[in-house]
Amino acid sequence: MVNAIDAIAKKVALYHKEYIFQPSSNTEEENINFQRIMINSTNQRKNVLYSTSFILLILKLSLINAFLTTRQIPTTFKTVSTTQNNIQKNYFSLSSTTNPEETKRLPLCKGSYVAIVTPFTSTGSVDLDAMRKLLKYHLDGGTDGICVLGTTGESATLSMSEREAVLKVTVEEVKGKIPILVGTGTINPEDVKIQTIQAMDLGADAAMVVTPYYVKPPQRGLVKFFNTIADLGMPIVLYNVPGRTACDLVPETIAICAQHENIIGVKEATGDLDRVSKIRSLCGDDLLLFSGDDSTETEFVLLGGDGCISVTANVAPSAMHEMITSALNGNADVARTQNEKLKLLHKNLFIEPSPMPVKWALQRLGLINPDFCRLPLDVLDEKYYPDIENALSAADLI
Numbered sequence: 001m002v003n004a005i006d007a008i009a010k011k012v013a014l015y016h017k018e019y020i021f022q023p024s025s026n027t028e029e030e031n032i033n034f035q036r037i038m039i040n041s042t043n044q045r046k047n048v049l050y051s052t053s054f055i056l057l058i059l060k061l062s063l064i065n066a067f068l069t070t071r072q073i074p075t076t077f078k079t080v081s082t083t084q085n086n087i088q089k090n091y092f093s094l095s096s097t098t099n100p101e102e103t104k105r106l107p108l109c110k111g112s113y114v115a116i117v118t119p120f121t122s123t124g125s126v127d128l129d130a131m132r133k134l135l136k137y138h139l140d141g142g143t144d145g146i147c148v149l150g151t152t153g154e155s156a157t158l159s160m161s162e163r164e165a166v167l168k169v170t171v172e173e174v175k176g177k178i179p180i181l182v183g184t185g186t187i188n189p190e191d192v193k194i195q196t197i198q199a200m201d202l203g204a205d206a207a208m209v210v211t212p213y214y215v216k217p218p219q220r221g222l223v224k225f226f227n228t229i230a231d232l233g234m235p236i237v238l239y240n241v242p243g244r245t246a247c248d249l250v251p252e253t254i255a256i257c258a259q260h261e262n263i264i265g266v267k268e269a270t271g272d273l274d275r276v277s278k279i280r281s282l283c284g285d286d287l288l289l290f291s292g293d294d295s296t297e298t299e300f301v302l303l304g305g306d307g308c309i310s311v312t313a314n315v316a317p318s319a320m321h322e323m324i325t326s327a328l329n330g331n332a333d334v335a336r337t338q339n340e341k342l343k344l345l346h347k348n349l350f351i352e353p354s355p356m357p358v359k360w361a362l363q364r365l366g367l368i369n370p371d372f373c374r375l376p377l378d379v380l381d382e383k384y385y386p387d388i389e390n391a392l393s394a395a396d397l398i
Contacts, residue, residue: 105205108179108235108265108288110306111144112324114313115152115292117355117362118166120372126162128169130368134314135173137367141317144324146174147208147309150183151244152355157374164198171203181309185210185239189228196234206235208267208309213245219253230262241269241292251275255282267292267309268300276303294346298339301327311354312345315361316395344391351387356380361388365397 116138119130138146148170149155149163158166170180182204184195196207209229211222230236238257240249248270257263268275269292279289290309291300297308301324313320319342326335349357359371360380371379380388392398 104176104203105235106176106179108181108206108237109144110288110328112142112307112313112317112320113145113147113179113181113290113309114138114143114317114320115147115150115309115311117314117359117368118149118153118155118158119359119362119368120370120374122370122372124372124374126158126165127368128165131166131169132173134362134367135170138313138317139174139177142321143178143313143317144307144321145179145181146170147181147183150208150239150309151210151241152311152314152358153183154355154374154377155183156186160194160198163195164202167199167202167204175203179205181206181208181237183208183210183239184229185212187212187215189225192229193232196229196232200232200234204234206237206264208237208239210239210241211245211247211249213247216247219250222247222249222253223256226257226263227260230257230260233262235264236260236262237265237267237288237290238263239267239269239292241267243269251278251282254279254287258283258287264288265290265306268305269293271296273299273303276300276305280304294349295343298323298327298335302330302332302335311349311358312342314355314358315349315365315367315392315397316342316345319395341395344394348384348387348391351384352380353377357384357388360385361392364388364392 116134119127119134121127135146149158149166153166155163167182174180180203182195182199184192184199184207186192186195192209196209199207207229209226211217212225217225226236226238238249238254240254242248249266254266258266265288266279267290268279271293273296276289279287283289288307289305290307291297291305292309293300294308294310294312297305297310301307307324307328308320310320319338323335323338323342326338345361349361351357356371356373356377357380359368359373362368363371373379389398
């Protein structure tokens with residue numbers, strides 16, 4: 001049918017080209033009159049041609065559209081439905097099926113969680129073999145939980161397919177052994193939903209959602225934002241790090257958010273120890289309260305916190321687990337003594353923007369190679385190598 005329409009259009013065009021008037025007289029006046037007639041006739045024929053061509057084009061497009069809409073086209077997109085509020089999201093999925101056993105969630109517990117790095121190759125690709133090596137290192141070292149794809153994991157530079165690959169490896173290595181907490185926060189709530197649903201589908205135990213950075217939302221906006229994500233049905237840990245986001249989630253707002261049954265914890269990275277008692281008094285003991293500041297985490301836990309989500313734990317999982325366990329048990333003197341040898345790590349692993357220093361430290365320990373960070377970050381400046389080595393030595397790691 002489309003070919004027939006094309007043939008008609010060609011005949012119309014040919015008619016316009018071949019239909020040419022010939023002058024019937026050689027007198028000047030008659031030639032002028034003939035030219036006027038010819039111009040008028042040509043304009044009329046052009047209008048007919050354009051109208052006919054336009055109608056034929058519309059007819060052709062209608063036929064093509066009818067063909068495409070009735071044809072079943074295979075797609076590589078996977079639809080995920082949520083029963084909480086009938087939200088449907090499509091996202092690109094590398095896997096075709098999900099093992100039902102992998103979707104059973106392990107409740108988050110108290111203790112030392114690692115804000116684990118994402119290792120890359122020298123060309124910038126995700127190094128999944130190195131990721132497996134790191135995960136096994138943490139299982140052997142006694143790490144109580146894995147926080148993957150957070151700020152330390154350079155999540156802002158990863159595609160959805162890369163996130164999925166990292167999550168699949170994490171689930172394969174540690175699912176059911178220690179909790180898997182996945183960073184899914186960003187500015188756009190729709191993107192947060194997509195990333196959270198992906199984490200749910202792949203078997204993560206909970207999602208950590210940071211306050212939207214750069215836009216400086218009001219506290220009432222933060223309540224609506226976090227509740228919207230919690231409505232998806234995934235256990236949510238709020239993440240407050242105003243030094244990076246320029247947005248402070250205040251204790252009163254945390255208390256309002258904590259009324260949602262799926263908001264189970266908060267990572268407090270302000271370094272303000274007074275907030276422990278404030279949040280506890282407003283939220284009670286049911287909300288998990290994690291420190292996100294390595295330099296103050298020992299006192300944070302001794303004051304009533306439930307643990308930490310730590311950069312230092314990347315290189316010192318055993319020491320961090322032991323120190324946090326002592327603090328949770330109320331052994332203040334022991335915890336502070338154990339923390340003494342970690343203090344230089346707490347400081348020097350932030351000598352340049354994280355995760356640049358900790359990646360160099362992991363390379364120095366032979367756990368990853370190279371220490372590649374994606375732009376806009378870079379590798380650690382060589383002048384800081386001695387500082388990291390001194391910190392590793394103080395912690396008895398080299």
